[in-house]
Amino acid sequence: xxRGQAFGGIHALQGRRRRVTVSxxxxxxxxxxxxxxxxxxxxxxxxLSLSTRFANTNGLSHRRQHDVRDxxxxxxxxxxxxxxxxxxxxxxxxxxxxxxxxxxxxxTTAYYLTRFMPNARITIYEASDRLGGWIDTxxxxxxxxxxxxxxxxxxxxxxTIKTLTSQPKWDDIVxxxxxxxxSLKSELRYTNHGDHTRRFIYYPDHLxxxxxxxxxxxxxxxxxxxxxxxxxxxxxxxxxxxxxxSVYNYYKRNPLHATLVSEDVSIGHFFRSAFxxxxxxxxxxxxxxxxxYGGDVNKLSFRSSPFFRIISPVLAxxxxxxxxxxxxLDLLFQLSASDPNTFVTAWELLNAEYIWFRNGxxxxxxxxxxxxxxxxxxxxxxxxxxxxxxxHSTQTVAVATKKQTTADLHDKVVSxxxxxxxxxxxxxxxxxxxxxxxxxxxxxxxxxxxxxxNGPNKGFGYLIxxxxxxxxxxxxLGVLFDSDRLTGLEPDxxxxxxxxxxxxxxxxxxxxxWDGFPKELWPSKEEAIAMAKAAVARHLDIPQAETDRAVAxxxxxxxxxxxxxxxxxxxxxxxxxxxxxxxxxxxxxAGGSYQPPGVLASLRAGCEMAGQIADSLGSPVGRRMPMRYxxxxxxxxxxxxxxxxxxxWHEFGDATEELIRRLxxxxxxxxxx
Numbered sequence: 001x002x003r004g005q006a007f008g009g010i011h012a013l014q015g016r017r018r019r020v021t022v023s024x025x026x027x028x029x030x031x032x033x034x035x036x037x038x039x040x041x042x043x044x045x046x047x048l049s050l051s052t053r054f055a056n057t058n059g060l061s062h063r064r065q066h067d068v069r070d071x072x073x074x075x076x077x078x079x080x081x082x083x084x085x086x087x088x089x090x091x092x093x094x095x096x097x098x099x100x101x102x103x104x105x106x107x108t109t110a111y112y113l114t115r116f117m118p119n120a121r122i123t124i125y126e127a128s129d130r131l132g133g134w135i136d137t138x139x140x141x142x143x144x145x146x147x148x149x150x151x152x153x154x155x156x157x158x159x160t161i162k163t164l165t166s167q168p169k170w171d172d173i174v175x176x177x178x179x180x181x182x183s184l185k186s187e188l189r190y191t192n193h194g195d196h197t198r199r200f201i202y203y204p205d206h207l208x209x210x211x212x213x214x215x216x217x218x219x220x221x222x223x224x225x226x227x228x229x230x231x232x233x234x235x236x237x238x239x240x241x242x243x244x245x246s247v248y249n250y251y252k253r254n255p256l257h258a259t260l261v262s263e264d265v266s267i268g269h270f271f272r273s274a275f276x277x278x279x280x281x282x283x284x285x286x287x288x289x290x291x292x293y294g295g296d297v298n299k300l301s302f303r304s305s306p307f308f309r310i311i312s313p314v315l316a317x318x319x320x321x322x323x324x325x326x327x328x329l330d331l332l333f334q335l336s337a338s339d340p341n342t343f344v345t346a347w348e349l350l351n352a353e354y355i356w357f358r359n360g361x362x363x364x365x366x367x368x369x370x371x372x373x374x375x376x377x378x379x380x381x382x383x384x385x386x387x388x389x390x391x392h393s394t395q396t397v398a399v400a401t402k403k404q405t406t407a408d409l410h411d412k413v414v415s416x417x418x419x420x421x422x423x424x425x426x427x428x429x430x431x432x433x434x435x436x437x438x439x440x441x442x443x444x445x446x447x448x449x450x451x452x453x454n455g456p457n458k459g460f461g462y463l464i465x466x467x468x469x470x471x472x473x474x475x476x477l478g479v480l481f482d483s484d485r486l487t488g489l490e491p492d493x494x495x496x497x498x499x500x501x502x503x504x505x506x507x508x509x510x511x512x513x514w515d516g517f518p519k520e521l522w523p524s525k526e527e528a529i530a531m532a533k534a535a536v537a538r539h540l541d542i543p544q545a546e547t548d549r550a551v552a553x554x555x556x557x558x559x560x561x562x563x564x565x566x567x568x569x570x571x572x573x574x575x576x577x578x579x580x581x582x583x584x585x586x587x588x589x590a591g592g593s594y595q596p597p598g599v600l601a602s603l604r605a606g607c608e609m610a611g612q613i614a615d616s617l618g619s620p621v622g623r624r625m626p627m628r629y630x631x632x633x634x635x636x637x638x639x640x641x642x643x644x645x646x647x648x649w650h651e652f653g654d655a656t657e658e659l660i661r662r663l664x665x666x667x668x669x670x671x672x673x
Contacts, residue, residue, distance in 0.1 A: 093117055093120065093613065093614060094120060094410070094411030094412035094613065095119070095120055095121065095411055096120065096121045096123070096396075096409070096410045096411050096412075097113060097117075097120055097121070097122050097123070097410060097411065097412045097413070097414065097613065098122075098123045098124075098125060098397070098399050098408065098410040098412070098413045098414070099113075099122065099123070099124045099125070099413075099414050099416065100125050100386055100389070100399070100413065100414065100415040100416060100417050100422070101124075101125070101126065101133070101415065101416035101417040101591070102124050102125075102126030102128075102130075102131040102132070102133065102380070102382065103131075103132065103133020103134065103135070103416060103591075103602075104132070104133055104134075104135055104364075104365060104599065104602045104603070104606075105133075105416040105590055105591040105592070105602040105603075105605050105606045106124060106126070106133070106414075106416040106417075106591075106606070107124075107131060107132070107365060107368040107369065107372065107606070108174075108178070108368065108602065108603050108605075108606025108607060108610075109414055109416060109590065109605075109606035109607075109609050109610050110122050110124050110368075110372055110378065110606075110610075111178075111368050111371060111372060111606070111610075112606060112607050112609075112610030112611065113610040113613065113614070114371075114372065114375050114377070114378060115181075115610075116610050116611055116613075116614035117610075117613070117614050118377075119377075120377065121377050121378075121379070122372075122375075122377060122378045122379070123378075123379045123380075123381065123399075123408065123410070124372070124378070124379070124380045124381065125381050125384055125385075125386050125399065125401060126380070126381065126382045126383070126384070127383070127384065127385035127386070127417075128382065128383065129382050129383045130382065131365060131368075131369045131380070131382065132362060132365035132366075132369070133157070133365075133560075134156070134157035134158070134557050134560050135157045135158055135361050135362060135364070135365045135599075136155070136156035136157050136362065136555065137153055137154070137155055137156070137359070137360030137361060137362035137363075138153070138154045138155075138156060138445075138553060139151050139152075139153055139154075140152055140153075140154050140445075140447070140551065140553060142447055142449075142500060142502070142551045144449045144500060144502075145449055145549065148500065150498070150499035150500035151498065151499050151500075152447050152497075152498040152499070152500065152502065152504060152551075153359070153360045153495075153497040153498060154445035154447075154504075154506075154553050155360060155361060155445070155482065155506065156443050156445070156553075156555045156557070157361070157443075157557070157560075158361050158598075158599050159356055159360070159361055159480070159482065159485075159506075160354045160355060160356040160361075160485070161175060161354070161355050161356075161598075161599050161600055162353060162354055163349070163352055163353060163354075163355060171600035171601060171603070171604045172346070172600060173342075173346065174600070174603040174604045174606075174607045175355075175599070175600060175603055176342055176345045176346040176349070177342050177607075178364065178367075178368070178603065179345055179364075180341050180342040180345045181342075182364075182367040182368070182371060183367075184357070184363060184364065184367055185345055187357045187358055187359065187363050188349070188355060188356075188357060188358075189355070189356055189357070189358050189496065190349060190352035190353070190354060190355040190356070191352070191353055191354045192351050192352060192353060197211075197353065197354065197459055197460050198211045198457075198458060198459030198460065199211050199459055199460050199461070199462070199463075200457060200459060200461070200462035200463075201239055201283075201284065201287045201462060201463055201464070201465060202462050202463070202464045202468065202539055203238065203239045203283055203287075203464070203465055203467070203468050204238055204239075204468060204471065205471065207457050207462050207539070207540075208233065208237050208239045208240075209233065209457075209459075210239075210284070211459070212230060213226040213227045213229070213230040214226045215227075238283075239283050239284065240283075240284075241279050241283070242275075242277050242279030242280060243279070243280060245275075245276070245277065246275035246276070246277055246279065246280045247275075249274070249275050249276035249277070250274050250275055253273075253274055253276065264301055264302070264303045264566050264567050264568075264569065264570070265302055265566060266297070266298050266299055266300060266301065266302060266565075266566050267285070267289065267297050267298075267300050267301070267302045267305050267307060268281050268285070268286070268297040268298040269298070269302070270302040270307070271285055281297060282465060282466060282467040283465050283467050284465065285297055286465040286466040286467065287463035287464060287465035287466075287478075288463065290463050290464065290465070290466075290477040290478055290511065291463045291477070291478050292306075292596075292597065292598075293439075293511075293561055293563060293597060294439045294441055294477055294508070294510070294511030294512065294561050295439060295511060295512045295561070295563045296466070296512040296515075296563075297466065299512075299563070299565050299566070300563060300564060300565060300566075301564050301565055301566045301567065301568045301569075302566075303568070303569060304564040304568040304569060304596075305564070305596070306596055354460075354485075356485070358496045358497055359496075359497050360497060361599075381401070381403075383403075384401040384402065384403050384404075385401060385402060386399060386400070386401055386417075386425050387400050387401055387402055387425060388400045388407070388425050388426075388427065389413060389415070389422070389425050389426050389587065390407075390426070390427065391582060391583050391584065391586065391587075392409055394409065395584070395586070396409040396410055396411055396586065397409070397410050397411075397412070397413040397583060397586045397587055398410075399413060410586075411586070412586055412587075412588065412613055413583075413586060413587045413588070414587075414588045414589070414590060414609055414613070415587065415588070415589045415590075415591075416589070416590055416591040416606075417591070418436065418438055418559055418562060418591075418592075418593060419433040419436035419562065419575075419589070419593035419594070420433060420434055420435075420436040420437075420438070420559075420593075421559075422589065423436070426582065429578065429581075429582035429583075430575060430578050430579065430582065431578065432571050432574040432575040432578055433575050433578075433589075433593070435571065436562060436593055437562070437563045437565065438559035438560065438561055438562040438563060438592075438593075439510065439511045439512050439514070439515065439559070439560075439561050439563060440510055440511075440514060440556060440557060440558045440559055440560065441477070441508055441509070441510050441511055441556075441557045441560055441561065442508075442509040442510045442522075442523070442528055442554065442555075442556050442557075443506060443507070443508060443509075443554070443555045443556075443557060444506070444507040444509065444528055444529055444531075444532035444552060444553070444554050445482075445504075445505075445506050445507075445552065445553045445554075446503075446504070446505045446506075446507065446532060446533065446536065446550050446551070446552050447502050447503070447504050447505075447550065447551045447552075448502055448503040448504075448505075448542070448546050448547075448549065448550050449500075449502050449546075449549055450502065450503060450546055450549075451483065451501045451502055451503055452503060453503040453540060453542050453546060454481055454484070454503060454505075454540050455540065455541070457481075457540070458481070458484050459481060459484060460480065460481060460484070461478060461479050461480035461481045461505075461506075462478060462479055462539070463477065463478040464476055464477060464478060469513070472513075472535075474509060474531040474532070474534065474535040475509050475510055475511075475513040475514060476507060476508070476509050476532075476535045477508045477509060477510070477511045477513070478508050479505055479506065479507050479508070479535075479536055479539070480505065480506040480508075481504075481505060482495070482504040482505060482506055483495060483501075483502060483503050483504035483505075505536055507532040507535065507536060509528065509531065509532065511561075512563070522556075525554040528554050529552040529554060532552070533547050533550060533552070561592065561597055562591075562592045562593040562597075564596075572594065588609060588612075588613070590605040590606065590608075590609045591605060
């Protein structure tokens with residue numbers, strides 16, 4: 001298989017036709033791949049992070065001009081290129097590569113290395129006795145009061161991905177590629193964007209629906225009632241105190257945003273200043289941050305958060321222009337000569353909002369593991385925590401574990417483990433990474449034999465804001481309604497993967513609320529279960545008899561979500577210099593310590609890291625410099641013209657003409673089959 005054929009993808013660039021708005025921007029940043037190098041790239045040069053692999057197969061030059069006008073890179077733009085994310089320029093690709101960490105990012109990195117560099121020997125080092133990291137699906141035996149036995153699936157980590165239905169699908173494409181290449185398409189389940197999955201916030205002592213009105217043109221009366229109900233909630237719920245003046249102040253203070261963006265303030269500081277008051281930050285935004293980071297809204301960096309991408313003042317303001325980030329556009333080009341089957345998968349799920357696997361998200365990591373174990377050039381070492389990583393005089397990196405008598409030498413090492421852990425095994429060579437902080441999440445899965453115990457509050461689940469701490473003695477971050485995920489989609493009302501009906505909940509506790517607590521004060525498993533049961537019983541009015549019958553499992557995910565505090569970009573620049581000095585480009589890093597959290601970001605980070613190593617170009621990966629392109633309309637066949645009419649695309653000059661031509665050919669090939 002040629003390199004250009006080894007990758008699949010489609011970009012559904014959805015949004016409004018004339019102008020980029022907040023709702024039409026890609027929220028999540030792509031994966032960062034940080035390593036040491038002395039290469040310096042000018043701000044006018046685009047990232048070429050996978051270009052070599054596709055240059056001879058996709059017929060599209062990365063250096064073609066696309067009616068581009070590069071914005072300046074001064075602080076006044078509120079955005080500077082993240083040149084700390086680099087690869088080491090080498091004369092030839094490495095022959096032996098070590099991947100530290102067998103979680104989602106590590107497995108994805110190793111998998112794409114086997115595709116992009118089939119002759120390289122890959123070794124994966126994992127400290128625990130299993131692969132997959134925080135992706136963990138457990139099948140648990142349960143029993144109803146009448147003695148009927150069955151099984152249910154408990155998800156300890158991610159259970160769904162939320163696709164970017166109203167934004168460009170930049171990161172989704174790596175997921176679709178994996179699904180296609182690993183033959184997992186039949187395992188997927190999803191809800192459509194219009195299915196209206198309800199979301200709640202618990203404040204101050206009850207659940208508040210924050211989903212918004214349901215607008216259905218075919219049901220105007222119902223839509224009007226929904227709008228009125230939403231308006232009534234906005235005016236009467238304590239949760240929404242100050243929402244109207246906050247929105248007014250936000251638009252009134254728009255010039256202030258440029259000043260705030262140019263600084264690296266916390267997410268809370270930015271929005272308090274923009275809103276002119278703290279209500280919405282304390283009550284709503286802090287709850288959102290609990291769901292994303294498990295972190296403190298007043299400490300996390302705004303510039304390193306998803307919000308920066310949608311608020312930065314460098315966004316195009318002309319109705320004739322759209323804004324796209326360099327690495328996102330590169331990914332668009334890189335995937336334009338893909339496997340048509342990947343196009344088909346992405347096309348069929350174009351309007352999907354939540355996607356999951358019928359037998360749990362472990363399906364993905366199991367498939368990655370199986371593919372890697374079947375490859376004779378891949379060695380997997382579980383139960384072997386790395387003790388030291390040192391630069392060797394032979395211009396290689398030595399990796400030693402407790403089970404080894406001598407260290408292994410590798411041409412390249414990719415670390416996907418927590419940055420602070422990496423710093424501890426490199427002998428003090430990376431002091432900046434030693435300052436990294438991550439929160440621990442205690443996950444309690446609960447199953448009750450009686451269905452529907454969350455009453456009328458059907459939906460995705462609820463979050464608890466920092467302002468609700470007074471009544472949150474259990475330190476709950478949020479609760480997921482797992483049994484509602486497939487409600488109404490299965491004929492018998494039993495979620496696929498389970499064999500018995502019931503109410504299935506996941507309680508997430510800890511996070512930054514446990515910061516500063518010594519481990520000896522953490523609750524035991526029995527105490528954690530009792531705390532979780534008490535919290536949801538209070539929140540959802542679950543009777544004591546039901547609580548007593550609940551089946552529970554506990555998992556403590558230690559330091560599982562790294563926190564990118566203010567001045568994160570500065571620290572990454574310092575870390576780049578330390579890596580360059582200590583490892584001369586032979587040690588690279590990727591994962592949640594350097595990028596936003598989430599499944600899609602992790603997948604993209606692994607893919608980009610593998611491509612970067614395969615190319616050995618030394619070009620930045622993860623740069624967020626935006627470029628503006630004219631919003632020209634490309635000529636396409638009737639099929640794609642109809643799709644564009646229904647879902648107008650933001651287009652990027654002649655490059656997109658070529659892309660759409662290829663997508664159209666893929667569509668025709670699929671129909672021919």
